[in-house]
Amino acid sequence: MTKSSFPASGGDHLDLLLATSEIGIWELDAATGKALRNLRHDQIFGHDQLLDHWSGDVFLTYVVEEDRKRVGALLNASLTDGEPWSFETRIRRADGVDRWISAKGVPKFSETGEVTKLIGHVIDITATKLTEDRLRLLSKELNHRVANTFTIMNSMIRHASKKANTVDQLALTLMERLAALARSNKVLVAEEAERSSLHDILKMELEAFLGWQKRISISGKLHIWFSGEASEALALIFHELLTNAVKHGALSVPSGRVNLTVEECPDRRVKINWVETGGPSLVGDRRTGIGSTILQNAMRDEGTVKLDFAAEGLKCDIVINDSFRREAPDIPEPVAPAREDQPIADDGAFSGQRIMVVEDDPIIGLDISDILKSRGAQVIGPFTNVASALKAIRDKPDAVLLDVNLGQETTDVVASQLSDLSIPFLVLSGQFDSSDLGAAFKGVTLMSKPFRERDLVAAVHRLL
Structure with a gap:
């Protein structure tokens, strides 16, 4: 040759x-x-x-x-x-x-x-250098946010413990406020990581108050974009206002309503007015708790929050300075209506059901197992690696709760086998978009972490 x-x-x-x-x-x-x-x-x-x-x-x-x-x-x-x-x-x-x-x-x-x-x-090599700068910035911002999150959690525990009368009340308060932090994080890590629109912030917060949405009217321009810091602050502010309205204010009685108006000023400041009507009379001299503290300090020096505990209902005036705004295309889109919230399942709701849990974090796995067991389910697992999960599938559980990432492994092969065996499964993941997952997860229901007990139980009900 x-x-x-x-x-x-x-x-x-x-x-x-x-x-x-x-x-x-x-x-x-x-x-x-x-x-x-x-x-x-x-x-x-x-x-x-x-x-x-x-x-x-x-x-x-x-x-x-x-x-x-x-x-x-x-x-x-x-x-x-x-x-x-x-x-x-x-x-x-x-x-x-x-x-x-x-x-x-x-x-x-x-x-x-x-x-x-x-x-x-x-x-x-300009593109490479910009990417390196971007990664350094994101790493710095991530470290900053993690440190701030732990600090906020410490403050929440300290303040909530002073007002709670029972352990259950303390736990509920902390879970609600941690959920608010998680929702604000979802907004911040979306496609526009450095900025979020008022529309997205409101939509995310209102999803946690589905039973009361019909009595909340919103008017004005919502596709105004804010910095990550402002988005986080607004998410916490709206959570505190909604929580207060449901517990003590206008939404605590059937006749009450909340009107929220948004005004864009010529100097690019944004004014948001929260007005409650039809609720119980308020006492003007109110004790300042963590809710009021968050409301009055969340905007730092980039805006103001003023509370008026008027007898006819709470009024809150929020002003966001131009420095907290970010540029983005203005695409009109109304806040999507949400379904009515489902009541949380009673004890024994999963009696006789064999539910398999695949989760590598021991604390999360234990929490999920306790939630299911308290409603009568027989929990199989939790399994922390792919090999043990594949072996357990042979016993054909009635449903599976499946984490996507198990340490260095992904559960694509587990998802594929579950689909082949027609075993219903729910994906639990820190990812917020199912399109980011592999082909094995196509069409499955995704519940992003952290989740509320109510939402997890409702999702398992739908599986079964």
């Missing part, structure tokens, strides 16, 4: 490689200081055509001032000492646009060991 190989020059293939990889190549003559380049090289620096002249000194004029001395020193070291030339730097192109480049060069020597020229390449 005759062997074949590319020609030693490989010219056509090298040209193809350079063209498709958008690499600029250059060759700098050490004696004259002049440089040869390809067209892509000069395009990286903002020129549509090759310039008549290029040199190391010309190149340094494009390097931003704060990097110029460092890059120049590297160039001199390469020319005088024969050191490889490798660096990343920012440049300002001929059209005034700032970009990031990565450049590498190696020296070529004469027979006497002197540097005769440098050859190398240059690549535009």
Whole structure:
């Protein structure tokens, strides 16, 4: 058999490689200081055509001032000492646009060991640098939010413990406020992670008060976008207002209503007015608890929240400063109506049902098991890895609650086998969008963590 190989020059293939990889190549003559380049090289620096002249000194004029001395020193070291030339730097192109480049060069020597020229390449790495900056920002923001969340939780426990008369009352208060934090987090980690619309914030909060939505009227522009900090603050504010209205205010009696109006001011401030009518008379001198504290301090220095405990009903005026707003396309969309909330299932509702739990977190697994067992279910598990879950499926449980990620494993294969055996299952995951899951989870019901006991029980009822 005759062997074949590319020609030693490989010219056509090298040209193809350079063209498709958008690499600029250059060759700098050490004696004259002049440089040869390809067209892509000069395009990286903002020129549509090759310039008549290029040199190391010309190149340094494009390097931003704060990097110029460092890059120049590297160039001199390469020319005088024969050191490889490798660096990343920012440049300002001929059209005034700032970009990031990565450049590498190696020296070529004469027979006497002197540097005769440098050859190398240059690549535009702006997209990579922006991604790195984005990841650093997200990491910093995540650390900040986690620290703040734990601090908020500590405050909630401390304040709620002062007002609760029973352990059950304390637990209920804490679960409600933690759920509010979780809902605000859902808004913040949606597609627009750095901003959320007033529409989305209200929709998320109202979903937790389904039985009262028909008595809440909303008017004004809702597709106003706010920063992550403002979105979190507004989510907590609306939760406290809704909770107070249901427990003590207008929504605590059948005749009560809440009117919420939104006004966009000429100076770009946003005014939100919450007015309760038809409820029980309020006492003007109210003790300040954590709810009032959250309301009055949530906007920090970027807005104000004023409470008026008028006899005819609570009034709350919220003002959000322009600094908390973010730009986004304004797409009109009304708040979607929600179904009436379902009553929580009685004890014994799952009597005789064999329900399998697949969850790697021991605390969450224990909590789910307790919820199911308290209603008469026979709980199988919890299983914390795929192998044990697959083995347990052979006994064909009546339903399965399935986490997506088990440590380093995913449960796609478990989901596929459940579908093949026609065993109904509910997916419990920290992910908020089922489209992010694998094909094995297509069409299944997704319940995002954390979840309310009421919602979990209702979802299991629908499975069975």
